[in-house]
Amino acid sequence: MIKAENLSFSYRGDEGAAAALKKLNIDIAGGEFVAILGHNGSGKSTFAKQLNAILTPEEGRLTVFGIDTSDEGSVFELRKNVGMVFQNPDNQIVATVVEEDVAFGLENLGVPRDEMRRRVDEALKTVRMYDYRLHAPHLLSGGQKQRVAIAGILAMEPKCIVLDEPTAMLDPSGRAEVMETVRRLNREKGITIIHITHYMDEAVKADRCIVMDGGEVVMDGPPAEIFARVEELRALGLDVPQAAELMYELRKRGIDAPEGILRSAPCVEAIAKMYKDRGTANVR
Amino acid sequence: MSVELRNITYTYNKDEPSARVALENVSLRLDDGDFVGLIGHTGSGKSTLMQVLAGLLPPCGGELMPEGKSYPDYKSAARVARKSAGLVFQYPEHQLFEETVYKDIAFGPLNRGLSSDEADARVREAARRVGVEPLLDKSPFDLSGGQKRRVAIAGVVAMKPELLILDEPTAGLDPEGARELLAMLKSLHGDWCKTIILASHSMEDVAKTVKTVAVMNRGRLVMSGSVAEVFSRGEELRAMGLDTPQISRIAEGLIRAGVPLRRGIFTVAEAADAIAELLGGGKNA
């Protein structure tokens, strides 16, 4: 449903143009949960901004749900379908009351009041912020603010939500809240999720990881496959979950530890099994 | 001794309906050479505690004792505390203001009354240690996020504080940026700053950087001890809404599953060594 063909883009500054995306080819199907990884400056945020035509391709083509993002006439149709959540929760909340912020997009679209009321309430309930609907946003926690931002997008009933490092400024519980919400939206409502992050434990929860570097896609595949490539990820300035790192370190120490383990429980299971069978097959 | 806090309490918006207790009877002692990780969920009082330590927030009760000494009044205690401590706030790059990186780093040393020669030496040395030396003539507003962060930290480091306090210094950095920053802090500890206290949400970062850990919960200091001691109390930490490093969760799980692993493992390298040994030793073991 999202198709980038030879998409190139560069930022023009005082010192000439700096290429941010280089002939990018990405295909994302409807309903997928994709994590995009890469160090700062790898082009991942630039790609995100292309998805709802905040930036448009210099060369190549990007179609999102059949809409060419370079077509200025359908920009509102596009933005209705592709919602964006940004890093700083403070700088994307417009209104001074939670429910009014959630209504902001609907007000812009001219949705009638009764319909708006219904959609705002439903969106707030979905992100579990309904009890806070009359609160002032600046008194909420970071995780709650991001959930309000997600509700504001959800109320517009999009097909896809792009989250550009939504957890970078949050504490662990805030991060967990946001991740739980995003996963639920993907599973229960079938919304396509494009989640840009630095946190490997978040990427692990996606169906697919795309790793970007220097404006190009350098890895693309399921998390288990990507995170087995520890050396390559490190060279790209990225981390791996400690479970994957441990398995990798064990393999480096000559132990035949299985690949594709990313979480604590399977890691414990695998090592416990190796311990039970020790002295037999696991030492090379 | 670097600083001592005795029975500190602090309440925001005292005497108003929105009053909120941030610190309750907190006593803490930081000795020369300490490298402390301060953990606690948002709102646990970490940031307030750091501001009290740096002499920037007068406590509602209790005594601030910089250099471990008592002072006749808060004002004089705060003056000494501000002189000996440097606080790097969260997102310190938002406080940059000068035309050049050099001038921005020199702001602190010049305020402390150093001559321009002394200040110059300080700026260059601090910039070198923090890794921003090639940027000195640039405008701080033209740098990348990670560079700005380093410049801002250099601005505090250049004052050569005995006690360096950092609030979430790696927040928002990419993994490599965070790794480099923590390594840089480790290299500062000892000869440049005697004592460092570092607040972080990343238990992995804390585990591999600091020597001792202090845990805040609901305005109280509830635990302190070596990294191994604190992280071995995983259940209690999780009850406070805190995580432990994934590797120590794995180690705990292995012990529960009957693998005779020793306790107090909190880095991947240690775990890999210990497990390799248990499994009959790999070729490197």
Add this chain to the structure above:
Amino acid sequence: MLRDITLGQYYGVNSPLHRMDPRTKMLWVIYYMTLLFMASSVWEYALMTAFTALAVKASRVPIGFITRGLKPIAILMLLTVGLNLFMTPTGSELWRLGFLKITDDGVVIAAKMAVRLVLLIIGSSLLTLTTSPIVLTGGIERLLAPFARLGLPSHEIAMMMSIALRFIPTLMEETDKIIKAQTSRGADFESGGPIKRVKAMAPILVPLFVGAFRRADELAVAMECRCYRGGSGRTSLRRFAFGRDDLFALIWAVALLAAIITIKVVTR
């Protein structure tokens, strides 16, 4: 934390006055002021005082919190009372020192003046004490709405006010943080002459403005992403409802007017 700050002096409890529609309260304050300036006899002043006391009680705001608001205008009050006390030429003389004299008329006029001022302050501060700034802007927006037909950009004004209000606590918090951070770097904002002090503000103001522009930038993009395109064709979620408490306010307004007219007729 500074993020708990509220603008003005809002005292957040639940009371009939807090529950009232902001527009009702704003119109009430104007109405109350008019009544106060219409009042002439001692009886009317007594009535207004009693009514104000009742309103204060109903607001559940502690009296100490309210009188705190009177302090800044104490000098102004002393001056007004003093002028009226000594400068009223009519009435029989009670006391005299040189050209200064106090007459019985002067005492009455000064007393009325003092009561009027105190009531004025208390009455209008009840509005800000019981209405959060957020609700207040909403009310102002609605009160201004009819003027949109006359070409007043009421949507833009309201949007600006609302965004300003939304960001004032954020910027206050940021200012506090910047001041502390620069203090930790040895900055001194308190000593020295005026020029030195103005210069000392740069380390605060530069980051504050840079930050405000960054926020404005990000907010503009976020608003665009949510299909914002100005006031035309917009609908609105908020509907101010005339509630039971507003009905009471109306009844009180009529009753008060009736009482004042009665007093005026009877004492004529």
